[in-house]
Amino acid sequence: MDERKITMVHGSGGSATSELINEIFAREYADRTLDEMEDAAVVPGAGTLAMTTDSFVVTPLQFRGGDIGRLCVCGTVNDLLMRGAIPKYLTCGFILEEGLSVETLKQLVHSMAETAREAGIRVVAGDTKVIEGNGGLYINTAGVGFIPDGVDIRAEKAAVGDAILVSGTLGDHHAAILSERMEIETDIESDAAPLRQMVDSLISSGLPIHSFRDVTRGGLGTVLKELAVASGKVFEIEEEKIPVTAKVQDFCGLLGLDPIYMGNEGKMVVILPAEYANQALEIMKSCRYGENAVQIGTVLAAAAGESAAGGESYNAGGELICKTAIGGRRRLDVLQGEGLPRIC
Amino acid sequence: MKLDEIKEFLSGYDGPEINIMEVCGSHTGAIAKNGIPGMLSDKIHLLSGPGCPVCVTPSSYVDRLIELSLTPGTVVATFGDLIRVPGSERSLSEAKGEGARVIMLYSPLDILALAEKEPQTTFVFAAVGFETTTPVYALLMDQLVSRGVNNVKLLTAIKTMPEVIDYLMANGAEISGFLAPGHVSVVTGADAFKPLADKYQMPFAVAGFKGTELLVALAGLVKQIGCPKVMNFYPQVVTASGNQKALALIDRYFEPVDAVWRGLGTVAGSGRVLRAEFSRFDAGSAALSEDVKVNKACCCDRVLMGRMKPTECPLFGKVCTPIKPQGACMVSTEGSCHSWFVNHRT
Structure with missing residues (x-):
């Protein structure tokens, strides 16, 4: 049980930010591209791409049958799938409010990583910001999928x-x-x-x-x-x-x-x-x-x-x-x- | 009669044209949801009366709520439906953007915990409703008095159903029978409509909210047109004499008063206000008689009287939609115009 809370210093861009990223996000999302920690993910492409993005603001963050971490993968992956695409790459932007429990964040990130594995999509890029607030959390995800030749679902x-x-x-x-x-x-x-x-x-x-x-x-x-x-x-x-x-x-x-x-x-x-x-x-x-x-x-x-x-x-x-x-x-x-x- | 026979009877009816009015927003919704208008002979017309409490609340009431919500140290608590109802100039939801303190509650009793936690703040509950909701306000009063809570007040716009039905009929509404409101009747009892049935020589049918229950009640009404009869088709929960305990509790805290109905005007004895001995719990309800139309062409009054179908109003679906309602009937999901709009009734 992690008793710590998110504070503004976690969003400074300095050592506290790196610690947070390494300890929570990088560990869960372990991916050969993400692990490079470059400014942009460089990944192989395809002929026809499907792209989508969605933001998640649900409260409570955790609920029976899921949480915002699972939701933010399902929402974007399902949108790609609805055009017949094979989901490939996911990016995630986290906005954390001051006061968020680090334990909760760990659980949500774990759930997100697990759902991404289930959905067969790689998390290749991410960002974290901290804002003043009351312990809330918002996530934006964007996804890229490849549309196989001959598939035309509209x-x-x-x-x-x-x-x-x-x-x-x-x-x-x-x-x-x-x-x-x-x-x-x-x-x-x-x-x-x-x-x-x-x-x-x-x-x-x-x-x-x-x-x-x-x-x-x-x-x-x-x-x-x-x-x-x-x-x-x-x-x-x-x-x-x-x-x-x-x-x-x-x-x-x-x-x-x-x-x-x-x-x-x-x-x-x-x-x-x-x-x-x-x-x-x-x-x-x-x-x-x-x-x-x-x-x-x-x-x-x-x-x-x-x-x-x-x-x-x-x-x-x-x-x-x-x-x-x-x-x-x-x-x-x-x-x-x-x-x-x-x-x- | 079996359900198939009832359906056949209602679709095959070929007698004189009849108008049946429902005076309960939940009935309005259930009629649309079950696709009932299309199952009736074109000689049977269903009209939506003043059955939505939010819809009949005058604009000055909303204005007063907004004024209170912008007063420092005051929080207005309300059911969700009221938030978007336009006052003379704006709604509570618009006022919220200017810093008004408005909270949405699912039960008036939830205000007790809030008031005890923040004793320096005055909480005003927007006590709007018919006989169905009034017992809860009486229960809240009971708690306020017994716990000695002094920072909760009510702004009341409480209405009663038999009086407004009397008003409609006395003012020439062309109605041949009423679907009596199911939930209201739980409190008042079915017999509350007997004097009206006698006075206007017409049938009343207390109905439930399932499609089959509505069809049965409608068939009952069509068969009894012209007869002063109250039929209870919702006996699972409605008795002849009603909930005496609730009625006594209402009576302890509230007394009858002439009330203003949005679009209709003053209807004698059709409201309830806190008795004089509890007036310290009132947030200024007595003065709220003014009713300004947001849009001069709005026909909510005629719709509420059953003189006009929602679709016959010149604003309907053009400038008046659920997204930008001009009149109260379009605001609440229980309002007749809202229901007609979202269900494409014609």
């Missing part, structure tokens, strides 16, 4: 007749974070996970995948609406097929939340021609984090004219329609307003 490729698959239960991360913040006792765990194995398996299977999207902030509703708009098609999903655990369902009932708009950190949507849906589901189910994969809907053509009782027409391009359990139809939009507290 939001607008969703086509009429495609199946809409989701890799598992929704709302777990959001509910885990909210319950910690609100001190509601539950054992709901965050789903924070790198989806490397699932994506690699799907791509190497050669199935004609049209789109991937990770279901993060804004939830399934927001993600599917964006895909519907990007492709100009009608997305129709069935409420009863959307996987949500009983615990999360109860938690949502208690707080008036809708799992369709809750954030996740280890779930993805897969869109591909319906005739390949079962093969894709089998692959997903055989992968870590994919055991609850299921088809939740279908991509339909945009067509005018037809309308439901009550005169509401539902089938313009870019619409997301949910068939409700009692047989109604509900139009869904992206999450409006601020919704809920920050969760990543």
Whole structure:
């Protein structure tokens, strides 16, 4: 147990900074490029690169099922994967607030290194700053991935007749974070996970995948609406097929939340021609984090004219329609307003 | 009737046109979420009444909260919904950017620990709500009095449901039946709506919040149009006489008062304020009767009366959206315009 706290001197750039880097970061991230401690990482390249960056500001720093260290790898790695890229290099920028426990920092950095190993991505560059504050911590990660020849996965490729698959239960991360913040006792765990194995398996299977999207902030509703708009098609999903655990369902009932708009950190949507849906589901189910994969809907053509009782027409391009359990139809939009507290 | 028969009955109804009003924000949300409007015959119209407490709070109330939050030594505590409601000029959230001290709580009772930790600060709780929430404010008062806490005050905008329904009907609202609010009825009891059913010769159906519960209650109303009947379709939690303990506690600390409803004006006996003997716990609620429209074209008043659908307001979806609400009905997730907007109801 390390009793020390981070102080401004750790950000001086002098000996205290080097000690912190050597003792905590370099040890965990041991990497032939990082270990050179040069001003920039020099690494081999490829033909087509995918690049992404994301910042992580979640509180609490540690929660059931994960922590900010695991999250900051999953978020960036999953974003690379969603374009069909093979994750290669990760950089991380840490902003530490004065008063942060060194023990906590060690645990978070360890968790980050472990998740990076699981995701098969190398941490090749990093930076640390210390600011005044109250023991908080923020992380930015950027990632580079290589896109294999012939892989072209994009939001607008969703086509009429495609199946809409989701890799598992929704709302777990959001509910885990909210319950910690609100001190509601539950054992709901965050789903924070790198989806490397699932994506690699799907791509190497050669199935004609049209789109991937990770279901993060804004939830399934927001993600599917964006895909519907990007492709100009009608997305129709069935409420009863959307996987949500009983615990999360109860938690949502208690707080008036809708799992369709809750954030996740280890779930993805897969869109591909319906005739390949079962093969894709089998692959997903055989992968870590994919055991609850299921088809939740279908991509339909945009067509005018037809309308439901009550005169509401539902089938313009870019619409997301949910068939409700009692047989109604509900139009869904992206999450409006601020919704809920920050969760990543 | 089986569920399939109920669905068939509601979609196949071919009698006179009827307007059914729900007066509970959670019902508004559940109706949209279950896709119920599209399951009804086009002769059955669902209207959203004044069922969102935040939406009916006058602008002067928000102005007073902002004034308090900018007063040195004072912290305003509120439920989240109120933070973005526009006052006459700005919202609490905008005032926060100018240094206002505003905190969001999930339970009013959480203020006790804060007040005991910071005895030199005055904490003002924004006590907004209907009969559902009022018992919690009464519980808070009970704690303040028994623990001798002197640095917590309430700014009240507490409203009651039967009085405003009476006001709507007396002022010519064209409504054939009401979905009575489920949570309010837990406290008041279903019988609270009986005098109204008799006076206006119309049915009331106390309903739960699941899709099937709403369909059953709607079918009940359609069948009983013109009959002075109160039907309780939520007997799991609602009794005829309500929660007597909660009602007694409310009565100990609060008394009826004429209250101003945003967009509607003054409704006799439709509010609750702290009794005179507890006025030291009040942060100036009595003076808050002024209600200024943020945008002159805003039709929240007619929407609340059921005279206009949210989509018929000229501002709806154009200048008035959940991101930049002009009227209160667009602010809260329980507001009728907000619900219609995010669910694309037409």
